[in-house]
Amino acid sequence: MQAIYEVAASTQRMVYRLADQTIVVEAHDTYAARIIERLFAGWYLTPITVSGDAAGTPAIVITSGVKPPEIPREWPQFEIAGGGVCYTDGKKSFIEVEDSIVAISNPQQAVKVWTNGMVDLQSESLTRVVTYALAAALRRRGLFELHSGAVIDPESGQGLLIIGPSGSGKSTLTVQLAAAGWSFLTDDVLVLGSDGGRVEAWPLRRCFAITAETFAASDFLRARASIDYTKAQPDNKKQFAPHRIFDSEFKEQCSPKKLFFSRLSGDERSHVLPLSSREVMARLIRMNPWSCYDRSTAPAHLSVLSALVKQSRGYSLLAGKDLLDPETSVKLIARYTRD
Secondary structure: OOOEEEEEEEEEEEEEOOOOOHHHHHEOOOHHHHHHHHHHHOOOOEEEEOOOOOOOOEEEEEOOOOOOOOOOOOOOOEOOOOOOEEOOOOOOOEEEOOOOOEEEEOOOOOOEEEEOOOOOEEEEEEHHHHHHHHHHHHHOOOOOOEEEEEEEOOOOOOEEEOOOOOOOOOHHHHHHHHOOOEEEEEOOEEEEEOOOOEEEEEEEOOEEEEEEHHHHHHHHHHHHHHOOOOOOOOEEEEEOOOOHHHHOOOOOOEEEEEEEEEEEOOOOOEEEOOHHHHHHHHHHHHHHHHHHHOOOHHHHHHHHHHHHHHHOEEEEEEEOHHHHHHHHHHHHHHHHHOO
16 A cells, blocks of 8 residues: 655655554655655555645655755764764754765654665665664654564563664574564564553564574574575575564564563573663663663653663573574573563
8 A cells, every 4th residue: 555645746745653653754756755665664664545734744854866964073973883973962963874864853843864866775874874764753753762672472471572782692582482482573673662651662673684593593494484595694684574484473562571681692501690670771771872862852762761671670681502492592581471
């Protein structure tokens, strides 16, 4: 279903829903519209059809092939972990990724994106730019991005978040648990928000992405998925559609009760260490730097993280090589979700 209607001769509006929030994107040219259509198709953003001005004001405005505004390079700057540089004076921010720019200002104004019209639609830099813009727009609607896998224990019903940056083992563990019958949301990116006094998690990325090592160690995946790693680098990940692979149920949201902060230890055996509430909050803030950098949404962002800490228990997961074994993964995590 196309969620597009004409606003002007060269402008299109695309309207999406996520977690009961409406995201309106205004694309000022055909190429910009193609960017949004392609990238948003990979996320749990439901296109909806509206008429006239019923959709409201745009959350994101994107333009391609037009010279962007000059960045005030005298402003304080910092590198973003996912790639790019942010310049900010505390009230307004510019994110520069190669030849593209994202401008973030007060919550009443749209997040603006300028891309180089010659950028390949498949390029990683383009994905980063749109991801940063979407995350900023979602923050202005009370939804806060977190790099985390999410599953639900089939016996206790407890929601579990596996939190960590790329290469921390969260996708591997999410795959093992989903293969064992745990309901799944996502293996990599979700959003947090307040819903009826609880903090809920909604999945954002549709596909799962795993390394060749994880694929080779999973009899379940090798029997059900055809993934070719012959031309991939050792640390490269390949994507697959989890809805076609797992028998377990996909869930559109969950209320997290256990938080595992994962990192690869290199050891044979995995270890789990309990964390204090203060330690959990500190780790969540490190994983959510915009809870400090984006001052206009920081209070709400920190409030959601604080509420998450109060409703859950946190653990440090030193992920060893034994988590490549599905039975070991389930036994280890179930000790904490079934207490």
